[in-house]
Amino acid sequence: MHLVRFVLFIVLPLAFAVSPQYSVHLPCSTTDPTEENYVEACLQKKYCPGHEVDERLQGKIFADFLETLYGEKNVSKAFETYVDLNVIEHDPDDTQDRDAIVARLSQIIPFANMTILSSNFNNNIGLAHVKVNEDPEPAALADIYRMEGTCIVEHWDVIQFRPANSINPIAMF
Known part of the structure; x- marks a missing residue:
């Protein structure tokens, strides 16, 4: 005793x-x-639904998500592994249905020439600055993700296309 x-x-x-x-x-x-x-x-x-981890590990999970999505260009795997079924989507071209988002992005990302220029993770928010090599001019994409523990639960994005007559040679990149 x-x-x-x-x-x-x-x-x-x-x-x-x-x-x-x-x-x-x-x-x-x-x-x-x-x-x-x-x-x-x-x-x-399992990442989703999210469970508590420290910010260092969240950053590792976010980096793995970016590698799966943009490096491997495997949209289905990235979303099934890291994104909540009820993800809150702020892209005006997407619905609130994760499967519909995956279907739309699966028609774009595997065929796009993209480069992650920088990424960061801090305070449950992950950011990715992506160069999309379009013809004739590239586009800049900023993806913003919010995580709850191990799971991505919210997404915003902003895209800017460089005009053909741009006077700034380093505009957007």
Whole structure:
């Protein structure tokens, strides 16, 4: 009985108090709490619906989403893996139906010549500045995503086409 009390009231509270950034509030479990194993354990879980993770891991998930969407150009995989079924979509050309969004983007992204120029993640918001190489002039795309835990739940975008008679040689990029 004394051993049980010792463990419950002394050992466990101390373990949680001295555990660095991988404390009890995180949903991932691993016997080796090094950063690599922590990330690996967390990424084995299903992303949506979202579960609580720290911002560092959210940034990793967001980077993986961008790589799947723009690098691999696999729209279905990107949305099925990282985007909530009830995503809030602010693009005026899309509906609030994730499957319809996937169908529309699947007709565009795999065939587009795009380059991610920069991306950032901070405070549950991910940003991507994308160069879309259109003919005759490129377009700039800014994608903005909001995450709840491990899952993308909201999206905005802004696109700007460079006019053929642009006087600024570095406009938009």
